[in-house]
Amino acid sequence: MSSKIPKVWQMIDLARPLGLKNAKCSSRIFAPVETATAACIACQAGKAKGGRVDIPYPSLVLALAQWRKDKEVFVLDPDLAQILYEQDDTSIPAAAVDYLPYPCFYVETAGLDAYLPGVHGFFFYIGWDTQTRKELMSFIFAGKEGKIYPFDIPLDSPDLSECFDRMNRRKLLSKNAEIQARGRQELEQRDSVMLLLRCSLQVVLYLCACNAEIVPDPEQESVMKRSNGSEIKDRYVEIRKWDVGFVTGPALQAQKRRLQSEESPTRDGSHAPKRPHVRRGHWHHFWTGAKSDAENRRLVLKWLPPIFVGSVDDDLPVVVHPVKEA
Incomplete structure (x- = not known):
């Protein structure tokens, strides 16, 4: 750029x-x-x-202008990504994004190309709608050959379907021919785009969770060099990578495979026997601080992993590595 x-x-x-x-x-x-x-x-x-x-794309320029100041990349374990994609829990208070790890970051995650061909990750930041004067969750999806797919979701609207229709309508009414064409393409792929946004939102929420497994990538950490001054040189060695869920994801998927291999139903007391099954992961949140003290009141978001009901090994210890600045 x-x-x-x-x-x-x-x-x-x-x-x-x-x-x-x-x-x-x-x-x-x-x-x-x-x-x-x-x-x-x-x-x-x-x-x-x-x-x-x-x-x-102005939204991409804006994303890069923010991202280059920190240059943070989160690499999601494919197994954990698949588990998060299976969730459909989006009714989370907007205050959850108060705990974003950085103002703007890039997420590298597998499987999104199933919903939009070529997509391998996305930038995320909190944007601004100058018409409504409201905050936006801004996703900039990166595809092959430099293709970019920007989407904005109003932060105060939990209904993704309603948000998509509203933002798409604005694109179709735009005086910019390129934006109109993108709006028509998105409308034709509405179901896939909705799934893409839902899955990506689950990933962002995981990065905000108090129990997220996030550790520095050892390979990138060994070559990362940042100047002590304020000068930004936009070099590869300035990028810092974080590995996300590389212990939790494979452990959960291994337990899921074991559960699927257990064909015989289990009996719970006097109740009828139940076949082993999985309850999808979901979010739990609670507030700390008095309601009368809005300035110090905080929302705590916690990820509850899938529950394997009827498995030989029901309990899985989840390793927690919170992000800490060096």
Whole structure:
């Protein structure tokens, strides 16, 4: 991006204060997407000389402007990813995202290409809707050959179906032909896109959970180098990777396979025998602090893994490794 639009990062940093003020953004917003659009136009104004200005996806530019400051990548274990994808629990208070590990991060996770071909991961950050003046959960899905699929979900709307229809309607009514075309494509693939968003949301919630298994990737940790100063050089060695669920995921899948191999039903006391089965994982949350003290009141989100009912080994110890700064 730096080579395609030189000095775009510096331009965004200069424009951010005014953009935040004009859009009346909440305190945790990095910048509205209009700031990224304006920065791209300004950086290419001289080169265009009255011609067409080539602006990439503004939401991607905005995501990269934030991500490059921390350069955090979370690599999800494929087994854990599959377990999370099977969940359908999205009725979580918006306060859960108060515990995002970083303001903007990239998630590398397998299996999303089943819903949108070529997708291998996504950027996530809290965005801003300048029309409604509300916070958004912004997903930027990365596909093959540089293809990008951005989706925004209002943070205060738990119904993914309603959110999709509302955001898609805005794309179809856009004056930008490219955005209109993307809206039509998404509408044709509505069911797949809904599954993609639901699965990705489960992953984001897991990263916010107090008992998430997240540890530094040893290979990347051995080569990672970051300067002590504030200068960002945008080099590969500045990236920090985290391994997510590489103990929990395989252990759960192994127990699931053992359960599936147990064909005979088990008897529970005087009740009729029950065949072994799995209760899907889900979320548990509770509040700490007095309701009268809103400033210090906090939501705690905890992931409850699948329960294997009727298995020989019902209890699985889950290893917890909370994220801690070095």
